[in-house]
Amino acid sequence: MNFEIYCDESGLEALSHKEAHLYTAIGGIWMPADYRDIFKEHINAIKVKHNVYGELKWNKVSPKFYALYKDIIDYFFQTEQVRFRTILIEADKVDNYVFNNKDIELGFYKFYYQLLHHWIFDFNNYNIFLDLKVNRDKTRLKALRNSLDNSNLTSGIKQVQGLPSDESLGIQLADILTGLTNAKFNKEITSTAKLGLIAHIENTYLGNTIAPTPKWEEKFNVFKINLQGGW
Template structure:
């Protein structure tokens, strides 16, 4: 995987820390009527994971949420619980969210990725991660489980990140995990789903529209349809080829 050069650690929120990143993506294949793909992740100090999980599970228990949190399952019944979870996440100053939004209609696979769509997918993953990776940090990266056709990508992605971070930051692990067993990946799915919903101008579900508004409000944004400079913290939406 060859990737364009960019400064390491220009915009990331952490320095000299162990950082866990939980990633997911939305609308990267199919859905031809939705031209924006979203790739993103939840970033947090590794040492605070258990504290965050304790607070999140208290919300789940209070709302009697036993299954996986998932954008595709968002309904009026689970909206209060999902909105409270987002409010909790937004209230934790050490939890950050970053995503990139890609206009699929303007991606020239032949020119930039040797006609390899999978290569293009992983280069965009690289772009999402690298701009926020800071000097002195050690990263533990979790990706939602990928189909067999994409399984070589994480290894290539890790190789590229390690090579570019050499001597300045470290990738301790980059693994695929089952999101059903990882609450942080589930929250990443919710936030990425909300961004993709607004970016694609969708409005067919009252519950999803309300959830998008809850996310924007919790993080002090007017909406989720705009784009940010890479340096904007806490909740960053960076648009590519839009």
């Protein structure tokens, strides 16, 4: 089966300035490739309903647009073809000097590998789209694709490509859910609209607070990586 994965990040600055946030998050939206057009049709219909035509982003959530983002979240949770996974990284435990030869960018893409690798399954093909970035090392995406391909020999990693987020509704949904989850763990939110969306997910769909989940949680998967080692 052919799948597409759309990815974005939240709190990325904490990987280089640890005082910025407690956590950095990287998240992805998984969907069957043949569902993409239906997904776009439904998301665009929600935007038209609310008379919104610009890019969807967690940072744009406000009381004025609360109903829009609530409808987007409801669509996600009520649509079995679309899944979400995020990796939470404790900023103060990241040691790029020891593990990444002082290369923060390399460390960042190693975390991307951890996000993706554990949800790539045998006998499927994957096209992976990341929010477009200017990397110091221009081979980062090629190296990520090769690493994923080499460690998943019975699946095909067809491409890992950067896309501008304003051109991809999948990346925009990843931005919303990744930003929301990271905001919950960073405990920095004062926005009533953002707090309302978090409460809506917890009360309506999870029945509990947003927290790390088992690997096998298929709909809303939160992986808090252990950077301390040990058993």
